[in-house]
Amino acid sequence: MELKSALDQLGLLQKKLYAYQTASSSLYLDGVTVAPKDTSEGRGVALGILAGESQKLMTAPETGELLAFLADQKENLSFVEQRQVEELKRSYDRLSRIPADEYMDYAMLTNEASDVWHRAKESSDFTLFAPVLEKLVAYNRKFAGYYDSSKKPYDALLDEYERGADMAFLDTFFETVRERLVPLIHAIGEKPQIDDSFLHLHYPVDIQRKFSDYLMEVMELDRGHCTIGETEHPFTLEFNNKDVRITTNYKEDNVVDSMYSVIHEGGHAKYELGIRDDLQYTCLTGGVSMGVHESQSRFYENIIGRSLPFVKAIFPKMQEFFPEQLKHVTAEQMYRAVNKVQPSLIRTEADELTYSLHVMVRYEIEKQLIDGSLEVKDIPEVWNRLYKKYLGVDVPDDRRGCLQDSHWSGGSFGYFPSYALGSAYGAQMLCNMEKDFPVWDEVRAGKLTGVSAWLKEKVHQYGSLLTPGEIVKNACGDFDPTVYTDYLTEKYNKLYDL
Amino acid sequence: MELKSALDQLGLLQKKLYAYQTASSSLYLDGVTVAPKDTSEGRGVALGILAGESQKLMTAPETGELLAFLADQKENLSFVEQRQVEELKRSYDRLSRIPADEYMDYAMLTNEASDVWHRAKESSDFTLFAPVLEKLVAYNRKFAGYYDSSKKPYDALLDEYERGADMAFLDTFFETVRERLVPLIHAIGEKPQIDDSFLHLHYPVDIQRKFSDYLMEVMELDRGHCTIGETEHPFTLEFNNKDVRITTNYKEDNVVDSMYSVIHEGGHAKYELGIRDDLQYTCLTGGVSMGVHESQSRFYENIIGRSLPFVKAIFPKMQEFFPEQLKHVTAEQMYRAVNKVQPSLIRTEADELTYSLHVMVRYEIEKQLIDGSLEVKDIPEVWNRLYKKYLGVDVPDDRRGCLQDSHWSGGSFGYFPSYALGSAYGAQMLCNMEKDFPVWDEVRAGKLTGVSAWLKEKVHQYGSLLTPGEIVKNACGDFDPTVYTDYLTEKYNKLYDL
Structure with missing residues (x-):
């Protein structure tokens, strides 16, 4: 891998994560402000896919290789680049240790929990x-x-x-x-x-x-x-x-x-x-x-x-x-x-x-x-x-x-x-x-x-x-x-x- | 490839395209309604990435293989599935024929053209x-x-x-x-x-x-x-x-x-x-x-x-x-x-x-x-x-x-x-x-x-x-x-x- 191309990939990786985050935020904002009230299902489908794509990207073997390569090149990186690699590697390592099925189950659980909590709070039970x-x-x-x-x-x-x-x-x-x-x-x-x-x-x-x-x-x-x-x-x-x-x-x-x-x-x-x-x-x-x-x-x-x-x-x-x-x-x-x-x-x-x-x-x-x-x-x-x-x-x-x-x-x-x-x-x-x-x-x-x-x-x-x-x-x-x-x-x- | 798994992939492919479309629409809607006025740059970065991911997905070789496989299985598909394969294959074929660099150049050109047109219209020139x-x-x-x-x-x-x-x-x-x-x-x-x-x-x-x-x-x-x-x-x-x-x-x-x-x-x-x-x-x-x-x-x-x-x-x-x-x-x-x-x-x-x-x-x-x-x-x-x-x-x-x-x-x-x-x-x-x-x-x-x-x-x-x-x-x-x-x-x- 060339350093120059690795840094380009690093930039693109982060732009993609930014795009998924921005998209999700936009859908969230819409949902709590102007969206018609009975429309959460369709937003949920889109949000689920975006979260999945973001997670896939952050746990992809190529991402791991890229970050490992750049971590080895630390002395050739600017401070900002070093910190990017450090933070991304931390996320990569943490996310990679969570088994995919547990991650999915947990996502479904928190989704369910939100509804259950709302009902429990309403009835104070x-x-x-x-x-x-x-x-x-x-x-x-x-x-x-x-x-x-x-x-x-x-x-x-x-x-x-x-x-x-x-x-x-x-x-x-x-x-x-x-x-x-x-x-x-x-x-x-x-x-x-x-x-x-x-x-x-x-x-x-x-x-x-x-x-x-x-x-x-x-x-x-x-x-x-x-x-x-x-x-x-x-x-x-x-x-x-x-x-x-x-x-x-x-x-x-x-x-x-x-x-x-x-x-x-x-x-x-x-x-x-x-x-x-x-x-x-x-x-x-x-x-x-x-x-x-x-x-x-x-x-x-x-x-x-x-x-x-x-x-x-x-x-x-x-x-x-x-x-x-x-x-x-x-x-x-x-x-x-x-x-x-x-x-x-x-x-x-x-x-x-x-x-x-x-x-x-x-x-x-x-x-x-x-x-x-x-x-x-x-x-x-x-x-x-x-x-x-x-x-x-x-x-x-x-x-x-x-x-x-x-x-x-x-x-x-x-x-x-x-x-x-x-x-x-x-x-x-x-x-x-x-x-x-x-x-x-x-x-x-x-x-x-x-x-x-x-x-x-x-x-x-x-x-x-x-x-x-x-x-x-x-x-x-x-x-x-x-x-x-x-x-x-x-x-x-x-x-x-x- | 198994038919069952191919159909699952077909469903997921379409859900992803839906998610990218939904995300882009949400950002667009935000931009023309409530977004602060000097914020188009950040939305543009996200929209560009989302469009690129969508295009990449629609021209990926795996997408082509999936659609070709399913097109061959036409007699085993429901009418709705047949039509999905037909329409996606049409898009795939068309998009695949456009060279990637021309596609990118054209996207940049229309982006620029929109600004130029606005200015030209304003000055009626x-x-x-x-x-x-x-x-x-x-x-x-x-x-x-x-x-x-x-x-x-x-x-x-x-x-x-x-x-x-x-x-x-x-x-x-x-x-x-x-x-x-x-x-x-x-x-x-x-x-x-x-x-x-x-x-x-x-x-x-x-x-x-x-x-x-x-x-x-x-x-x-x-x-x-x-x-x-x-x-x-x-x-x-x-x-x-x-x-x-x-x-x-x-x-x-x-x-x-x-x-x-x-x-x-x-x-x-x-x-x-x-x-x-x-x-x-x-x-x-x-x-x-x-x-x-x-x-x-x-x-x-x-x-x-x-x-x-x-x-x-x-x-x-x-x-x-x-x-x-x-x-x-x-x-x-x-x-x-x-x-x-x-x-x-x-x-x-x-x-x-x-x-x-x-x-x-x-x-x-x-x-x-x-x-x-x-x-x-x-x-x-x-x-x-x-x-x-x-x-x-x-x-x-x-x-x-x-x-x-x-x-x-x-x-x-x-x-x-x-x-x-x-x-x-x-x-x-x-x-x-x-x-x-x-x-x-x-x-x-x-x-x-x-x-x-x-x-x-x-x-x-x-x-x-x-x-x-x-x-x-x-x-x-x-x-x-x-x-x-x-x-x-x-x-x-x-x-x-x-």
Whole structure:
């Protein structure tokens, strides 16, 4: 094999993977936005074929030979090429170890599980979901061995979502979270509650849409490369660094629900739009991990978006959009309202402070599920006990308890912790950012240019060129969860006068 | 090879082709609807890869062997399987004869041509477009030889869009059209014109959207399988027989523009939605030809939609939507207004009567272009001369003349005639339909159930299982263009009191 021709093949391989991914994303986007409702079958057939072709390509013997050849030529490759080979080889090795029939069975199982979970959630009946969840757990335990047999199964799964994170690391992290935040939350529960009733007046959707346009402007999201749509659950979908879509969901009786969705998804979008051009159509484009992605979205949403300077900066405009509703409200009151702490049942609706405790419950349950010390049938009991212990809330039913998230039905075990890690990364990024330039002076002036430039330089541009660990080190320094808990403690002590 | 396994492979081959087609359609739809505006590059990369994979699959030696094996086993195949093998083999043979480098060059050329044409049209400068059009003509002449070297080049091209149609057939057809319709149009020009000024009052778009919903109900289009969107140019896009999208374009100063777009595209949609389930995900689904497709859309649009019984049936509802605008208008006046004959410059805006003359101009030019008797540089002169001769209009510039359509820039030569054939097929279908049941009694009652059932039985259900010729024979009997010209003559004699 000639090096030149091997590199051409490497480029083509990645373009094909990009094309299959883009096609699948497009079909997915269509399905959750404009497609007529009774049309999932035909899309499913196409998506199945595309996934199969992509998997076939990634496990083809020629792909293996190509990657082995290029891995041997490492010293003749550029850094970008080396990293492409490294990442693709990792995928190839992992996928090749999964027997084809198990891969197919698993794909069919997750497909079925999604339906079963929907039905179970609707009827709030965990026993419906339990049998299929047992199978999913068993598969994931097995797959963990294929991924990396030298690791404990849950460590191998965690590594899939946040390379380098393992139980030792997460146990320490969550211990800090538990020790510092649980008492804080309990203390807040003793204090007079913040009044946020004005957030729940009538906020017409068409005005909220215009308000979203304004927020995208504030975030300097180029509408030529990023649109905003509407779906039941807000999300960000990236096709490439010139084409990202975010969605939100408007509630007429809650003006900040969509507002913070837009800022959160906008943060994901900024990440994808900030990736270097030379990584496009390769395996190195796209955010590097879930944790780093969430660090960006939650940075914009909470650290910036729920800060006093930011709320003060945008409040006059907000009053222009909603003059009647906000007539008697001050920026300070708005700031307090959007930071109200209220332990609750649903993770996706949780406030900044209690959010990581929702994640911790899931982490503890997953850990035991995968190591076999917890049986599937006992999940509801453990779930409800932990929610009472950490958040002080009684879970009335499984719909609002252990059936609320779709992740397990999609076969994702080890995904949840990245949500909490992201917030912790963000707090450290803020510390370093503050050393580099006067962050809050800019934010106070309604400008996010400096913030975005800093994040682009430290995080966004790299896509997946560096590992999550390298990027976190680059932007945060050594990981230290107390920076995160200190940030929260200081903020909420002030807010609740503790 | 085992027959059973060969048939499995045949099924999989077609599912893959379906998946590539579906993916490309999804990306296309996204591009013309919700995608941010500066995102075509990334979609182009994905579309190029998908087209390449599809082409590679259709010209792979294994595909050729599979099809040859199955063709030999014809007596052991069901009729549906026989037809699949026949159609795929035809595509395989044709594609295999095109050298790969020419195929690639041509794909790049049409891609470039589309841009050039847009610019040329904008600046109304044919000389900009002429050089690339010359190349396109040369390629098509060459490809015609690959398609079928036993035929004259233009006959081979015509056969691509309407199997079985050739110049001998079309010359006769257009001769009838010319002899019967040109004098009729000239005679109408001498008569007092119909007043349609009330169509051009202010018709708010949001009410027009609701009116579209009503029209889709009248057409019995199941919204669970068919949505309506908005694009610059209305179109129908079919994913499969359970998933069809139509689009329209609203003009505030023209209520019937979108109305007849909806009915026209709705006719295309009815066709696709009426195809048999057992043809899905195979090469036999999808309407059989452009001509037959247009016969369905124009049947609903003109023969039904512009009939007096239909206009009378929907007019009360129309008045409910637009009470102010239509206060002093009668159903009869509306009928006359939507049938106003006005020779004009733009094909897509032409009325029912003059439409086929626009097509005839293009047919005559294409015929000469491909046989070499007309040079590209002389197109504007011939175009303008023929418009004057047939339609009596002076073409003021190329933008409204020979640069108005995108077809040639996309490499389509031989496509236009199918537009006119469709109308002629429709008139004969009406004749036969009237023999089978009291069509107009139903239409008068605002019901299209019988019409749809008849078209589904005679045309829709077959998809591409039968040839265009067989379907036309099935629904029309022997082709006789005077049925079409008689239908028009009778209708417009009455309307213009001739």
